[in-house]
Amino acid sequence: MAIIQIVRLSYFILKKYRPNKFVVGALAIFEIINQFKQMELPVVEQKPLLSICIPTYNRVSYLERLLSSLLSQIDSLDGKFEIIISDNASTDNTEKYCAQVVSENSCVSYVRNVQNEGWERNYSNLYIKARGRFVWLIGDDDYLMPDALPNIMNMLDGNINADVVYIDSQAHSDGFIGSKENITYDTYNTNEKFIQRVGVFFTFISGVIINKEKHLVDITLIDKYMNTDLNLLAWVYTALVNGNYFIYVKNKYVVVQVGNTGGYKLFTVFASNLTRITNDFFPVGTKNNTSIRKSAMLLLLSYIGRDNKKFESENYISVTDRAFGDLREYKNIYSIVYRSPFLCKFVFFVHRVFSKLNSIFIRLLMSIKKVIC
Template sequence: MGRSSQRDRSGASDSEEGTIIVENSEKIAIGSGVYMRPPHSLSVIGTGRGAEAPSIVIRDGCQCNLGLTIEAVNEVVLERHVLTGSNVYLSDAERPYPGSSPWANGHPDVSEGRLSIGEGAYIGTNSAVLGPVRIGRGSVVKPNSVVTKDVPDYCAACGNPAVITEVYVPETGKWEKAGNEEEAFRLLERRRLRPLLTIGIPTYNRAANLDYCLSTIFMQIGDSELVEVFVSDNASTDGTSEVIERYSRSFRNLEHSRNERNIGADRNILHVTNAANGKFIKLQGDDDFFVDGTILPLLNLLHRRGDCGVVHVNVLNGDGRISIGEGADDYLAATGYAATFITSTILRREDWQRVAEPSKFNDSSLNQFYFQYAVLTECNPKFAIMNCGMFTYAGNEPREYNFGEVFVRNYLAVLRSFEGRGLSEERIRADKAKLFYHYLMPWYRRIRTMYDREITAGFEEIFMADFRDEPYFDEALAWIRSIG
């Protein structure tokens, strides 16, 4: 409960010793991978949010230079990966009282809110953030500034009192200067109309899944102008409309539409893609859910690789590496059947809009797969692959499609439609072998043993028609027949 002062070397070299002052340590929570160079002072000097809830929260990966002082009457939160320069002062009190009680004339000089520093933000040297304000994700407070008002996501603020001086604009990929408050407002509205990313969700009769999907998105992006979420309801008959309306009341960056009748999954995907306003369009299955802390790294990638026509999220490898390539042949070699996963698909909108026949593979159940190769071969050959276990899944049973028709006949039809104009015959044949051994074999067995066998009806005949000329055909056919 009391005050402690100690010499501390945690995370510091011998030359970086300093005094650490902590008051009411039971109301302070510090995440993993946090570096705080002493000296620093963390003080909970009010009643906080309750007996058990911490009033100072420093989340994973924050890096704080020497001289950090945090004083909380209600709550001060540093979200993940916040950086602070030297001699930064943070207090949720509306007037600062460094080193002393915030009570004046018998009552606390604070509001009921909290001070929040958003994920990836930077607070410059000799700066102060005062009162129940929010510093947005990825924003910068320049050195020697005093912030007393909210700073939106991806903005720079400077001065005493601080004002917005720069706004990140996805259209140009640059931080645009704002000479005054009116110019800053115009830039913010401009990026709301043309955000960096649209997360497009085609949905039908999965209200509970959609609810959780949206929660995993908005808990990370809030009302950010950088991300638009667009939901297309394909004439659902469950509670989907109510879920969408509930989120719409809280988040301005949620757009939605409802089809008068069910137009089929592929046409709904096409509708989502056409309706998007973002520089990039990310398709998202309604039963796939973002892992916490993964959207900001994705936005950073899209900012850095704004020249890529296609970005693929490789969920099969979570090592965090990013690779850059060019050309449909190399893309097929790198992604193969994994590019059929709708939630891994990201397209640059200006390239997508130049595709000559966007509806060519409607009714294939592989529209999203076709879109990627259409962009790479017709518009922009550059691609990026992000290795990241970015999603969890509802695990809904496969239904309403035939396994052989979609993942043999239609898959190969999409690839063959680009043969000689970006894809080589050799690469397609090499991918066919990978398709069979790494995807068709395990999934065929799983479906036959765990799910409705009707979705594998006619698989043997479809396989024979498309694989008869391959050297491993006899072995593969014998294996298929052994499953029964």
């Protein structure tokens, strides 16, 4: 609008003074342009492509490792992303450490809760604060492989309409460094095969990136499932139900600190609560509903007969009977296997062996294909 006004004023001045007074008119025009240059134009905020959101509580050493893995990869990404840390009233050195990081990195912001609001509320607060088109919530005890961030950013930039991105992961081991590798991923135009591939691991929030711009979820929906330990599934499931473009990143870019969870009833969360939320989004009997819950049954199988002192005690048989009792696979197989820790270990071992052989077979076929082509 300002440029149009300049043109109109210029035309008026030239018309008024005519050619014989052109110099005077020109000087007037230059004065108007000079004043226009000095005007303070409104600044349009540029939204980042990606918001990396980190909830934390009393884990400053893990947080340092995560931020180190992120900040070492940002040289070419200035302005394209933001990092938000939400501190749930830590009593360790977290606040002091974050203040130093924020002072040295303009892309990092830090918020501290007055009191501990619980991890679910801390996660949902980050969801609200995130400004990016895509939002990635990463647990403070996980971290990224070298070059993971720029590769993921480039992938998102080239797939701006992706609804959900899932990134594969690997377990941390002491002395682990990791190596740089090019990104490889599969895309899906329907949610069925994507859900079948990821299954229960949609609950692993560090591996999930959501397009917030396309799927802005009412926070009351997330609050509906508060105290289930899976409330953010409401956001993930919303994007899965309404989306039509999904990406599975095959690189194991996310490194997970194994054995660093607990303090809840494992079977109540991943059988009862998971079933409740899944049934609300995917009707019972549909392939998507069955895929997710069957995946959860297999995950829980691996915990039966193990030392699970980090989790609260519970009668897991009664929990799984109620949660999975409508599934044919549970009635015919899992309900029997679950009652024998030895069978659980054996079945899970066989499953792992077959999965490993299948993976080797697929890689072999791909190698043969490359040689032939």
